[in-house]
Amino acid sequence: MNRIALKMLMGDRLKYFGLIAGIAFATMLIVQQSSILVGFARQTGSFIRDTAQADLWLMDPQVRFSQDPVPLRDTTVQLARGVSGVEWAVPLYQGFLRGKMPDGTRFTMILVGLDDATLMGAPPVIVAGSLADLRRDKAVFIQADKPEKKLMMKRGGGRPLALGDRFTANDQDAVVTGTYRARESFFWEPVLYTTYTRALQYAPPERNSLSFVLVKVKPGHDVDAVKAEIERSTGLAVRTNEEFVKLTADYILNTTGILVNFGLAVALGVLIGSLVAGQTFYNFTLDNLRHYGALKAMGVSDRQLIGMLLLQAATVALLGYGIGVGLGSGMGWIVASQGLAFSMPWYVPGFTLLAILSVCAIAAWLSLSRVFRLDPAVVFK
Amino acid sequence: MAMKSAAFEAGLPAVACRNVAKTYGEGETTVHALRGIDLAIQPGELMMLVGPSGCGKTTLISIIAGILDKSDGDCQVFGENLAAMDAGRRTAWRRDNAGFVFQSFNLVPALTAAENVAIPLLIAGTPHAEALARAADMLDRVGLANRRHALPAQLSGGQQQRVAIGRALVHEPRLVVCDEPTSALDHETGHQVMEVLRDVAARGERTLVVVTHDERIFEFADSIARMDDGRITGVASGARRAGREAQR
Numbered sequence: 169m170n171r172i173a174l175k176m177l178m179g180d181r182l183k184y185f186g187l188i189a190g191i192a193f194a195t196m197l198i199v200q201q202s203s204i205l206v207g208f209a210r211q212t213g214s215f216i217r218d219t220a221q222a223d224l225w226l227m228d229p230q231v232r233f234s235q236d237p238v239p240l241r242d243t244t245v246q247l248a249r250g251v252s253g254v255e256w257a258v259p260l261y262q263g264f265l266r267g268k269m270p271d272g273t274r275f276t277m278i279l280v281g282l283d284d285a286t287l288m289g290a291p292p293v294i295v296a297g298s299l300a301d302l303r304r305d306k307a308v309f310i311q312a313d314k315p316e317k318k319l320m321m322k323r324g325g326g327r328p329l330a331l332g333d334r335f336t337a338n339d340q341d342a343v344v345t346g347t348y349r350a351r352e353s354f355f356w357e358p359v360l361y362t363t364y365t366r367a368l369q370y371a372p373p374e375r376n377s378l379s380f381v382l383v384k385v386k387p388g389h390d391v392d393a394v395k396a397e398i399e400r401s402t403g404l405a406v407r408t409n410e411e412f413v414k415l416t417a418d419y420i421l422n423t424t425g426i427l428v429n430f431g432l433a434v435a436l437g438v439l440i441g442s443l444v445a446g447q448t449f450y451n452f453t454l455d456n457l458r459h460y461g462a463l464k465a466m467g468v469s470d471r472q473l474i475g476m477l478l479l480q481a482a483t484v485a486l487l488g489y490g491i492g493v494g495l496g497s498g499m500g501w502i503v504a505s506q507g508l509a510f511s512m513p514w515y516v517p518g519f520t521l522l523a524i525l526s527v528c529a530i531a532a533w534l535s536l537s538r539v540f541r542l543d544p545a546v547v548f549k
Numbered sequence: 550m551a552m553k554s555a556a557f558e559a560g561l562p563a564v565a566c567r568n569v570a571k572t573y574g575e576g577e578t579t580v581h582a583l584r585g586i587d588l589a590i591q592p593g594e595l596m597m598l599v600g601p602s603g604c605g606k607t608t609l610i611s612i613i614a615g616i617l618d619k620s621d622g623d624c625q626v627f628g629e630n631l632a633a634m635d636a637g638r639r640t641a642w643r644r645d646n647a648g649f650v651f652q653s654f655n656l657v658p659a660l661t662a663a664e665n666v667a668i669p670l671l672i673a674g675t676p677h678a679e680a681l682a683r684a685a686d687m688l689d690r691v692g693l694a695n696r697r698h699a700l701p702a703q704l705s706g707g708q709q710q711r712v713a714i715g716r717a718l719v720h721e722p723r724l725v726v727c728d729e730p731t732s733a734l735d736h737e738t739g740h741q742v743m744e745v746l747r748d749v750a751a752r753g754e755r756t757l758v759v760v761t762h763d764e765r766i767f768e769f770a771d772s773i774a775r776m777d778d779g780r781i782t783g784v785a786s787g788a789r790r791a792g793r794e795a796q797r
Contacts, residue, residue, distance in 0.1 A: 169671050172660065179659020462655040465616050466716075467644020468672050469637065543617075548607045548651070548728045 169468070173476035176456060177483060183452050187484045188491065190444030195492020195524055196499070197437030202516045203500050205421075205430035207509030212420045213413035214351035215359070219260070219289045222382035223391050225412050226257070226398060229405040233416040235278065235355055237262050237379035240404065247402045248381050253389035254398070258283035261367040262379040264357065268336045269329055271321040278359045279337060281367025289382050290348075291361060296331050297346025302363055304345050308337070309361040312347035314507055318358040337370040352507055354420060438523050445488070445524075446531035449481060453535035460539045461546040473539055481532035482525075489524045493517050561628055563724065563756040564590040564613055569622035571608050571779075582608040584779035585622065590772075592723075595747070595757040597767060600776035606760040609776070610726045613758060614647050615639045627723060644672055648717030650746075652729035654709045656701040662688060662712045663697040669720040687715040691745050707738035711745055718749060727759040731766055743769045 178184050215234050216225070226248055228238035248257035261281030268274050282289045282302065290299050295312040302309060310319060315328035329335060333344045342362070353359065362370070368377050383406070385394045395406045407415065421427040453460070460473065468476075497512065504510040571583040583605045590596045598606045611617035612624055615631040624632065627646065631639055648669070656665045666684035671677065688697050691711040701709055710730060717725050730746065731739030743766045746757065759770070767773055774784045 171677060172657070172664065172668065172671060175659045175664070176657060179657075458655060459657050462649070462651065463668070463672070464640070465614070465643065465649055466669055466672060467640050467642075467647070469640050469644075472672065548611055 169472050169476055170479055173479045174483065176459070176476075177452075177480040180452070180455070183448065183455070184484070187445065187448045187452065188488045190448055191484055191488025191524060191528070192491035192495065194437055194440055194442075194444060194527070195489050195520055196496040197440065197492075198434055198520045198523055199493055199496030199512065199516060200499055201430050201433040201437060202519065203496065203510050203512040204503070204508075205426065205434070206513060206516060207504075207511040208354060208426055208430070209417045209421060210511050211352050211354035211509050212417045214353045216409055216412050216416065218291050218350045219382070220409050221288055221290075221384070222258075223385045223408065224383040224395055224398065225407050225409070226381035226383055226402065227379075227405050227407065231405065231415075233419040234412065235262065235264075236419075239374055239376035240378040240381070241376050242378050244378060244402060244404065245381050248383055248398055251394065251398050251401055253386050253394040255384040255386040256286070256288070257381050257383045258286055258288045259364050259378050260289050260380040260382050261364050261371065261377060263367075263371050265338045265370060267338070267342075267360075269319070269321045270333055270335060271323045273320070273322045275319065276357050277337065278355065278357045279367055279370060280359060280361045281364040281371075282361060283382075284363045284365050287363070288384075291350045293349040295347040295349050299346075301345040302361065304343075306341050306343045306366070307345040307362060308342040309346040309348050310344050311358055311360075312349050313352075315358075317507070318356070338372065340370055342370070352509070354509075438527065442527045442530065445484070445527055446534065449484070449528070449531040450535050450538070452480075453477070453538060457539070457542060458546065461542050464539075464542065470540065474536060477532045477536050477539065478529075481528040481535075485524050485528035489521055492524075493520065561625070562589040563592040563594070563754075564588065564624070564626050564758070566609075566613070566624045567622055569609070569612060569619050569624050571605070571612065571617070572620045581779050583612075583619070586779075586781055588774060588781055588784075590756055590758060592754040592756055594771045595759065595769065597759045597761055597770040597773045598776060599761060599764075599767075599773055600782075602762075604776040605779040606776055607728060610728065610758050610760055614649070614724065614726045615643050644669070645720075646723050648720070648722040648725040650710070650713050650717045650725065650727035650730045652732055654701070654706075654713045654733070656709055656712055656716075658701050661698050661700060662693060662704065662708075662715075665701070665712055666715040666719050668716060669722075673720060684715070684719055687719045688712070690749050691715045705738070706734050707741055710734060710738075710742045714742070714745055714749065721755075723755060725755060725757045727757065727761075729760055729762065731761065731763050736765060739763060739766060 226244065228240060230238045245257055245259050248254060263279055265277050265279045266274065267277050287299050287302060301307055310329055319329040321327060321329065329344060331344050331347060335342055348361065371377060383398065385391050391408065398406045500510040500512060566586050566588040569583055569586040573580040573582060586609060598609060600606055608617065612619050613626060618632055631642060634642060663681055663684045666687050667680040670680035670683060685697050688694055691714055693708060693711055696704060696708060704712065727746065731742055734742060747769050772784055772786055775782045
């Protein structure tokens with residue numbers, strides 16, 4: 169009966185393609201919105217992941233996300249270094265500063281200051297120059313990716329900031345001595361790297377300037393135990409990379425409303441998918457009700473009917489799903505190539521498959537209940 | 550085919566209805582579709598049920614074929630009381646014992662003539678290739694050997710009804726019920742369809758019950774039961790019986 173069921177499904181080409189198109193559209197909507205949400209979530213943690221040489225981040229307990237440091241006393245670094253099991257602990261500065269490009273274009277930057285001696289916390293890939301170039305006078309590294317978007321000189325320059333250019337950071341001279349590559353960040357401001365000492369020179373004066381302390385745990389020592397010991401001895405918060413990524417993602421996604429908005433978009437995708445696929449499939453069943461009645465009269469069992477309708481539902485679900493995921497991926501590829509948030513880990517298509525199968529199962533069940541209620545005597549009317 | 554029951558083996562009628570009643574609704578809205586039907590149809594008999602619209606013909610064949618419950622009385626088909634069976638057993642009984650020819654053909658539009666004919670075999674679990682081969686043989690018997698790959702929309706009304714007859718007979722049921730098989734056809738085509746029914750279906754011990762308004766096909770009947778207002782008002786011998794008796 170499976171072939172009969174499939175032929176009945178595909179017999180009306182318009183409805184068949186309409187069903188698949190509806191499910192494909194819903195799938196694409198769910199995949200795309202979920203992937204953008206995941207992309208945003210991942211981007212919120214990109215700075216932490218790019219600074220992952222350390223095991224632990226020491227910070228003020230009031231820190232809400234990675235770009236929200238609460239200044240610590242400089243002595244905190246020494247306190248951390250004094251804890252048993254700590255291999256090394258280095259200071260890290262991070263703050264928002266105003267800058268001015270050679271042509272006078274003003275911009276806001278996120279300035280990161282690395283430990284002068286070790287340069288720990290540097291970005292993962294240096295594109296132009298070497299990391300040691302950061303120790304040159306007034307040296308600053310800029311991001312190599314898409315400078316035309318984040319560091320464009322708009323007032324007569326007509327080009328992005330480049331290697332060798334001079335600019336001012338908080339009205340103090342800086343020179344681009346290198347470029348780096350890093351993950352796409354959730355924050356639009358360009359991230360510039362320099363040494364810790366120079367970063368404090370650029371930054372507005374404050375009583376405390378230390379943003380974070382990066383801590384590496386000695387091999388063979390338990391990270392959690394060292395973490396607890398640092399917390400006890402400093403009275404500050406210590407987080408692993410993953411904990412800090414999660415803290416940052418949770419805060420940003422919840423406070424910006426991104427989670428709610430994209431969650432609604434995903435829910436809308438499921439809802440539209442349910443309505444389109446459900447109604448089309450239900451109408452398809454209603455159109456064939458007389459034939460199902462005839463089949464029941466001829467002795468088709470309820471089990472055979474369930475099998476037929478489930479096969480029809482699963483067929484359109486999987487075909488529509490495949491097309492929808494393909495379309496969603498294609499659109500995602502275009503979106504991602506523009507530097508926008510889009511990430512499709514395995515669980516996005518996995519979740520979408522579950523959602524689409526559930527939608528089609530509900531549609532099939534509604535249709536089945538109609539067929540079950542059908543009196544086979546209808547064929548004589 | 551299902552095993553014949555002991556009662557049927559003992560020479561009882563194929564269909565034996567006693568005081569069968571069917572009502573719809575309750576209280577003041579009660580509709581009495583059948584009011585005490587007594588009817589016996591012998592194995593191999595082609596009986597026509599005739600009467601005005603709403604007299605209960607379709608209700609009666611629905612009960613005889615096991616797709617509708619009676620409200621009262623007793624109805625044995627091949628010695629079995631279908632009303633006593635649960636829904637699953639009754640469905641299986643129909644699958645094994647009954648064939649249906651509908652007024653509006655009820656062919657599945659997406660299936661070819663051969664696939665439509667093969668449906669009862671596929672329902673019974675016959676492998677697809679075997680079912681199609683037997684369907685092709687059946688189409689040959691109803692005169693449509695060269696139309697087996699045609700879709701219903703590509704067939705004339707008469708051809709569609711012949712496909713429906715093939716579908717009703719392909720699994721060799723003991724009972725075939727036909728609801729107005731010629732009403733959607735012109736006189737000549739209707740006559741041809743009845744000839745097919747007579748020549749292919751009404752053979753051996755197969756019992757046919759045909760509901761019709763069409764007096765022009767009465768000549769094909771062994772017996773004609775006239776119904777009115779839910780009752781059998783008379784049963785007369787048909788021309789076919791007279792012909793058969795003359796042959797003996």
